[in-house]
Amino acid sequence: MSRSMSGGLCVYTLLIGNYESLNEQPVAGSSGLPFICLTDNPALTSDTWTIVQVPTAFPMDPIRSQRMLKICPHRIAALSGFDHSLYIDNSVLLRDPPENFIDKLPMVSGIGLPAHSFRNTVHDEFIEVARLGFDDQGRIFEQLNHYLAAGDPALGEAPLWTAILLRDHRNAKVQHAMEVWLSHVLRYSRRDQLSFNTALHAADLTPDRWTIDNHQSFFHSWPHVPGRDRFAGTRSPQASVMPLPTQLVQVRNELAAARQALEASRRQAEALRESAAAFAAQLDETRAAANAHSNANEQAMQKLQGLQHEQQQQHQKTIEQALRLEQLLARSQDDARVAQDAMYASTSWRITAPMRRLKRWLG
Numbered sequence: 001m002s003r004s005m006s007g008g009l010c011v012y013t014l015l016i017g018n019y020e021s022l023n024e025q026p027v028a029g030s031s032g033l034p035f036i037c038l039t040d041n042p043a044l045t046s047d048t049w050t051i052v053q054v055p056t057a058f059p060m061d062p063i064r065s066q067r068m069l070k071i072c073p074h075r076i077a078a079l080s081g082f083d084h085s086l087y088i089d090n091s092v093l094l095r096d097p098p099e100n101f102i103d104k105l106p107m108v109s110g111i112g113l114p115a116h117s118f119r120n121t122v123h124d125e126f127i128e129v130a131r132l133g134f135d136d137q138g139r140i141f142e143q144l145n146h147y148l149a150a151g152d153p154a155l156g157e158a159p160l161w162t163a164i165l166l167r168d169h170r171n172a173k174v175q176h177a178m179e180v181w182l183s184h185v186l187r188y189s190r191r192d193q194l195s196f197n198t199a200l201h202a203a204d205l206t207p208d209r210w211t212i213d214n215h216q217s218f219f220h221s222w223p224h225v226p227g228r229d230r231f232a233g234t235r236s237p238q239a240s241v242m243p244l245p246t247q248l249v250q251v252r253n254e255l256a257a258a259r260q261a262l263e264a265s266r267r268q269a270e271a272l273r274e275s276a277a278a279f280a281a282q283l284d285e286t287r288a289a290a291n292a293h294s295n296a297n298e299q300a301m302q303k304l305q306g307l308q309h310e311q312q313q314q315h316q317k318t319i320e321q322a323l324r325l326e327q328l329l330a331r332s333q334d335d336a337r338v339a340q341d342a343m344y345a346s347t348s349w350r351i352t353a354p355m356r357r358l359k360r361w362l363g
Contacts, residue, residue, distance in 0.1 A: 009084040011098055012036040014069050015044060017062025020228035023090050024048045031097035038069055038078060052078045063190045070162075071182045071192065074169040083170055089163040091223040101219040102166070105210055110171030112208035116159040117215075122197050123155045135189045143188035147198060154197035160207065161214050162193050163222060177203035 011033055015022050018041050028035040028048040037049035040056045054076070056065035069076060073085045086098055105112050119125050123144075130140045147155055167174055180202045184195035200207060215222055 008082045009086065009098070009102070010034045010036055010079060010082045011086045011088065011094075012038060012073070012079065013049070013088055013090050014066050015039040015041060015090055016056060016066040016069070019062070020090060021226045022046055022049065023093060023224050023226065025094055027094045027097045031099060033098055036078065038076070040065075054078065061190075064186060067185045067190060067192055068182060070165075071185065072175075072178050073167060074175050074178070079169070084166070084168055087165040087167070088220070089222075091225050091228070092163055093221050093224050094219060095221060096219050098219075104218075105166055106208040107166050107168065109205060109207050110168040110174040111177070111205070112166045112210060114161040114164055114212050114214060114217075115209045116161045116193070117213050119159050121156055122159045122194065125159045125193055126155075129189070129191045129194065135191050140189045140191070140194070143184075143194060146188075152198055152201070154201055157197050159193055160196055160209065162196055163214070164220065173203055173205050177205045 011025075011028075011031075012035075015037055016039065022037060022039075022044060024046060025035055025048045035049050036052055037044070037046060038052050038054045040054065040062075042053060044051050054069065056062065057068050058065045070087060073079050073087065079085060086102070088094065116125070119128065126140060126144045129135060130137050144155075167178075169175075177199050181192065181196055181199035184199055185192050188195060212218075
């Protein structure tokens, strides 16, 4: 076993957050490699694992605390004496001592792991993780949207299965890829398989993919989950939503704001009512003034019509009087002509004619 002899190889697993029972590894008894279980449970014991207590980075987030230990073995003090490690999830059971199969697993790149055997693309993995409720959907889809916006080619790739990881702790490219991977898990979804391919691209690292059935192969079987409660305590996606006490505070604040808005609306309505009343009074005054003006106009019109009627009557009288005067004048003229004619026809007018001529001549 050349890899186990060169700088040392260990097998390690993690049990953080006390949400499942530790699986024993019967093959450990026939293996010469150390089997190390890193845990935050001081009461944990095992017949096949060496139990090592480790501090957790986030006491209220056991999943991300576990991910830090899973992703970055080069940071772990308890593993500092090993150049290589075989990480296995607690749900994985080895069927053979690692010495018998480790050299059959390619790791030219410094990291080797199984391909995902029942998911076609990383994009599909996002959809399934969200569907199963393994993490807060808001966080999952924020990550997916960011990757899509960046044109991340990893989304169209076949995903990798990170329940088993064989790594060279000394490889600088592997270390860089693991640091990038961890940063995505801390920033986005705690489901680390969603960001693994993206981290590999960022580090320009192509891992060795093992084409095996994830459920069972010549060296492992999966899953074995005794007593596991995936959603226990702070592991539940519900831990990502607003806590009930905070929801109550928010409801109280919203209720207070609603009351203030209602009071403001009431005051505004009262002001509108007062304004409407004032406008109605002004309208009544305007209407009354308009009515008075209309009445005055009507009276003036009636008076004007009366004056016009009187004027017409007076004009008619004047015309009638003029006609009567004309008739009287005509009658007088007729009478004068009759008198003149009578005078000219009289005897005295003829007798005195010579005297009138003499008078005109003398004069």
